[in-house]
Amino acid sequence: xxxxxxxxxxxxxxxxxxxxxxxxxxxxxAILLVVAFVVVPFGVNDYWAxxxxxxxxxYSLAVIGLNILxxxxxxxxxxxxxxxxxxxxxxxxxxxxxxxxxxxVVLLMSGFITAGVGVLFGLxxxxxxxxxxxxxxxxxxxxxxxxxxxxxxxxxxxxxxxITMPTRELFGIAVTGAGTSPVVKYLFCLTIVALFAxxxxxxxRGRFGRTWMAIRDMxxxxxxxGVRPLFAKLSAFAVSSFYVGLAGALHFSVWFxxxxxxxxxxxxxxxxxxxxxxxxxxxxxxxxxLGAAFLVLMPILxxxxxxxxxxxxxxxxxxxxxxxxxxxxxxxxxxxxxxxARLWQIAKEKLRLWPFPY
Amino acid sequence: xxxxxxxxxxxxxSLLAVxxxxxxxxxxxxxxxxxxxxxxxxxxAIIGPNGAGKTxxxxxINGFYHPQEGxxxxxxxxxxxxxxxxxxxxxxxxxxxxxALFRGMTTLDNIMSxxxxxxxxxxxxxxxxxxxxRSEELENRQFVEHIIDFLEIEHIRKTPVGRLxxxxxxxxxxxxxxxxxxxxxxxxxxxxxxNLEEKEDMSRFVIDVNQQFGTTIALIEHDMGxxxxxxxxxxxxxxxxKIADDVPDIxxxxxxxxxxxxxxxxx
Numbered sequence: 001x002x003x004x005x006x007x008x009x010x011x012x013x014x015x016x017x018x019x020x021x022x023x024x025x026x027x028x029x030a031i032l033l034v035v036a037f038v039v040v041p042f043g044v045n046d047y048w049a050x051x052x053x054x055x056x057x058x059y060s061l062a063v064i065g066l067n068i069l070x071x072x073x074x075x076x077x078x079x080x081x082x083x084x085x086x087x088x089x090x091x092x093x094x095x096x097x098x099x100x101x102x103x104x105v106v107l108l109m110s111g112f113i114t115a116g117v118g119v120l121f122g123l124x125x126x127x128x129x130x131x132x133x134x135x136x137x138x139x140x141x142x143x144x145x146x147x148x149x150x151x152x153x154x155x156x157x158x159x160x161x162x163i164t165m166p167t168r169e170l171f172g173i174a175v176t177g178a179g180t181s182p183v184v185k186y187l188f189c190l191t192i193v194a195l196f197a198x199x200x201x202x203x204x205r206g207r208f209g210r211t212w213m214a215i216r217d218m219x220x221x222x223x224x225x226g227v228r229p230l231f232a233k234l235s236a237f238a239v240s241s242f243y244v245g246l247a248g249a250l251h252f253s254v255w256f257x258x259x260x261x262x263x264x265x266x267x268x269x270x271x272x273x274x275x276x277x278x279x280x281x282x283x284x285x286x287x288x289x290l291g292a293a294f295l296v297l298m299p300i301l302x303x304x305x306x307x308x309x310x311x312x313x314x315x316x317x318x319x320x321x322x323x324x325x326x327x328x329x330x331x332x333x334x335x336x337x338x339x340x341a342r343l344w345q346i347a348k349e350k351l352r353l354w355p356f357p358y
Numbered sequence: 359x360x361x362x363x364x365x366x367x368x369x370x371x372s373l374l375a376v377x378x379x380x381x382x383x384x385x386x387x388x389x390x391x392x393x394x395x396x397x398x399x400x401x402x403a404i405i406g407p408n409g410a411g412k413t414x415x416x417x418x419i420n421g422f423y424h425p426q427e428g429x430x431x432x433x434x435x436x437x438x439x440x441x442x443x444x445x446x447x448x449x450x451x452x453x454x455x456x457x458a459l460f461r462g463m464t465t466l467d468n469i470m471s472x473x474x475x476x477x478x479x480x481x482x483x484x485x486x487x488x489x490x491x492r493s494e495e496l497e498n499r500q501f502v503e504h505i506i507d508f509l510e511i512e513h514i515r516k517t518p519v520g521r522l523x524x525x526x527x528x529x530x531x532x533x534x535x536x537x538x539x540x541x542x543x544x545x546x547x548x549x550x551x552x553n554l555e556e557k558e559d560m561s562r563f564v565i566d567v568n569q570q571f572g573t574t575i576a577l578i579e580h581d582m583g584x585x586x587x588x589x590x591x592x593x594x595x596x597x598x599x600k601i602a603d604d605v606p607d608i609x610x611x612x613x614x615x616x617x618x619x620x621x622x623x624x625x
Contacts, residue, residue, distance in 0.1 A: 013499045014492075202487040206495060207479070210463070210471045217460035224420065225538060226446035226475035235481075283462065 003351035019201055036190060041183045049182030054255045056296045057189040058247050063276045063288040064200050065243025070274070071282035072204055073236035074216030075125050079137035081269035082144035083241050084248030085261055086114045089154050091249040092163040096156060103168040103175060107192070107249050114245020115238040117144075122237030126230055141270055148261045164258040176253045185254050192250065196243065201285050203239065212236050213283070244273075279332060281341025290340035299325055372431075373398040373574050374419065374542055379428030381414055388414040389425065390598040396542065401568050401575045403589035403606075405582075407618055410595040412578045413455060416544045419576070420452050421445040433541070447475055451540030455547045455578075457527045461520035465530050468519055469505055472537025473498040505533050509563060525556040532563060536571070543567065545577045549584060557581065561588060586610060594618070 008023050010016045020026045044053065062080060069075050090110035094101065121140040125133050148154045155163050167177025174180045175188045203209055211232045214222035223229060252259050259265075272295065280291020299321050306317040336343050350357075372395040381389040389411045396402045404412050417423045419430065421440040429436050432448060451472075460468050476498060483491035506512055509529050514522060519530055528548060535543055548564065549557045561584055567573050579585050585592060586606040594602040594609060596618040602609050609615055 013496050013503075017495065017499065199485050203484055206484045206487060206491055207474060207477045208481065208484055210467055211474060213463050213467070214460050214471050214474075217462050218458050220422075220442075221454065221458035221460070222471075223442040224446055224452055225472050225534065226443050227471075228443050 003348060003354075017205070019198075019205070033194070036194075037187070041187060044183050044186050046182045049186045050255070052297065052300060053186050054189050054250075056292055057186075057193045058251045058255055059273065059276060059292040059296055060289050061193050061196060061250065062244050062247035062273050063280060063292045064197060064285060065240045065245075065247060066273050066277050067280070067283065067285070067288045068200060068204070068212070068243065069236050069240035070277055071284065071287075072209060072216065073212035073233065073240075075122070075233060075236060076130065076134040077137040077240070078134050078267070078270045078274065079121060079140035079144070080244055080273040081265040081267060082141040083114050083118055083244040084251060084269060085144055085148055085265035086117050086241075087111065087245030087248030088252030088259060088265070089148055089163065089261075090114065090245065091253050092165065093154065093156075095166065095168060095253075099166070103170055103253075106168075107246060107253075110249040111242040111246040114248070115242040118237045118241020118244070119234050122234055122241075125233045125237065138267075141267055145261055145265060160260075162258055162260050163252070165253045165256075168253075177257065180254070189250055189254055192246070196246065197285060197289075200239075200243070204285065208235065208239075216283075275329065279329065279339055281339030284339070284341035286344065287339050287341030290344070294340065295325075298328065369399050370397050372396070373433065374576075375431040376415075376419070377429050377431070379415075379418060379425045379430065381411075381418055381423055381425045387598050389418065391428070392595070392598070392600045393428075394593045394600065394603055396574060396576055397591075398541075398574050399568075399572060400590040401564070401577060401588055403577045403579060403585045403592045404595065405579065405585055405592060406595035409597075411598040412595055413546055414598075415595070416452065416546055416576070416578065419445075419542075420450050420544060446538065449539075449541035450544065451535035451538040451542070452544040453528070453531045453535050453546060453548060455550065457524070457531055459519045459527055459531055459534070462518060464516050464518055465511060465522070465533075466502065466506070466515050468530055469502045469533045469537045470498060472534040473502065475538065502537055505536050508536075508566070509533050525552055525559075528552070528560065529563070532560075532567075536567065536573075539571075540573060543573050543575045545575060545579075547578050547580065549579060549581055557584060564588060 069077050087110045090113040094106045124136040165176045167174050211227050215232045276291035276295050281287025302321045303317050306312045375395040377393050379392050406412050418425050421442045424439050477494050479490035479494045483489045549560050592606050592609045594615050601614040602612045
């Protein structure tokens with residue numbers, strides 16, 4: 001009734017192939033972007049930026065990356081944390097070696113470096129599949145973290161072994177470092193995430209996306225229509241790692257500012273991002289955002305509710321929160337194994353008839 | 359796409375020739391010294407009892423299996439080892455005995471994926487869905503829509519193929535193969551598990567493909583009525599050997615063929 005495509009005629013294939021072919025979706029998206037870019041910045045304080053919005057955006061980017069690899073191309077990876085570390089360390093090395101280099105260029109180059117590393121660790125995927133590939137990427141995770149911990153060159157031989165992001169400016173405004181305003185942090189991340197989410201959508205709806213999905217769904221038939229498995233898999237690894245590397249770069253430079261590699265990019269991060277992909281919905285860009293939102297926001301909501309609403313001790317609340325998150329994930333996977341993206345799909349189909357389903 | 363020095367194969371001349379091909383898995387000889395040819399423009403049936411080596415033969419033709427002996431000549435060029443995607447780029451398309459569609463993708467995307475080899479635009483343009491990437495997408499969409507019209511599957515254009523009934527899945531798979539604009543189309547039991555009406559529809563599509571597009575077709579099928587009506591020539595395999603190769607009327611009366619299908623009494 002209220003959500004419908006009736007009367008929304010498309011007269012060209014271009015209109016039919018748009019990202020949002022239904023007019024209501026386009027309006028919704030436009031309003032969402034206006035709210036995100038214009039309205040939200042007025043309400044952003046330090047807590048909102050550092051605990052909620054920036055984490056959500058950074059994780060969204062990483063989830064889109066892993067979703068391209070796992071959701072679209074069907075290659076399971078547990079190396080996300082390691083690849084994020086590559087992005088972070090690439091940013092650190094580049095920006096300390098070339099302080100004059102534009103920060104956006106540094107970020108993009110970090111992405112490309114991670115893409116290269118990703119392709120290297122993606123090579124086993126040509127021979128092994130499924131769980132075995134997951135174990136191979138696990139090797140990447142442990143090797144990369146060990147490497148960054150062990151080789152002093154990566155952290156410029158400082159005493160602590162931490163890396164700290166110096167202040168970098170864009171158009172005369174600091175985007176990284178201690179003095180950065182929360183609004184700038186938020187807007188900077190939002191711009192990058194919005195742009196790259198759009199790019200990811202472009203990729204997956206075109207020839208490359210179809211090639212990846214063909215490999216995921218039926219690799220034998222894919223070869224038969226002329227897909228080269230080598231190219232398809234490695235391009236998925238490259239694009240995916242680019243996104244994950246970029247997320248790692250933002251994670252280190254904008255969000256945290258200083259990082260200790262074994263803590264920040266442990267195997268837990270790999271699992272967290274994989275859970276976000278699964279809960280959001282494999283093979284969906286929208287799902288990537290929903291999954292990231294769920295796993296970033298839900299713990300905060302639970303904790304706030306328990307400490308402020310129920311008056312629990314912070315420690316008890318933290319433990320209960322971990323417990324509850326586990327229960328929620330299991331519950332959710334039983335109710336809807338295809339994730340939030342599928343729920344959204346069902347909701348849309350229901351909304352076409354609602355409130356008069358008969 | 360095609361190399362300029364490629365020899366032309368005219369109508370009625372041999373498009374594909376299989377010469378003395380043998381294929382063994384360990385000690386099992388799946389194909390034993392088989393030779394036959396497929397002429398441009400014909401519908402060529404490959405029949406035989408279960409386990410006769412029909413599907414193995416198709417797998418040899420499109421490069422999944424590499425025969426130990428013998429050679430295959432396609433469009434006048436003899437080849438030894440070949441990858442499936444190379445066969446695809448030379449113009450060999452194929453459908454499978456058990457539907458091998460991309461289940462998570464829509465009908466439209468499945469058939470669009472058959473156009474992969476026709477698309478050349480650079481990755482860079484795909485990032486922004488602009489320029490050549492966009493126009494290429496639209497041109498190919500146009501072509502795909504013709505196939506969708508031809509196969510009468512307009513109503514399931516946007517449905518994920520995993521949700522479609524079996525008969526329609528078979529049709530979408532044919533559509534994906536047609537989207538490649540193949541010169542040789544290999545159909546592995548296109549009518550298996552269909553009811554009479556669906557078989558009639560599918561037969562009509564096979565004949566239309568052959569006559570309207572001029573596509574050469576190699577067909578594996580168990581329904582003898584279909585085979586005898588559709589095909590121009592029939593090759594019969596049994597236990598990996600060729601036992602007959604002629605027009606349907608003669609093959610039907612061949613004593614070896616009747617024995618292979620009905621069995622011979624052992625004294």
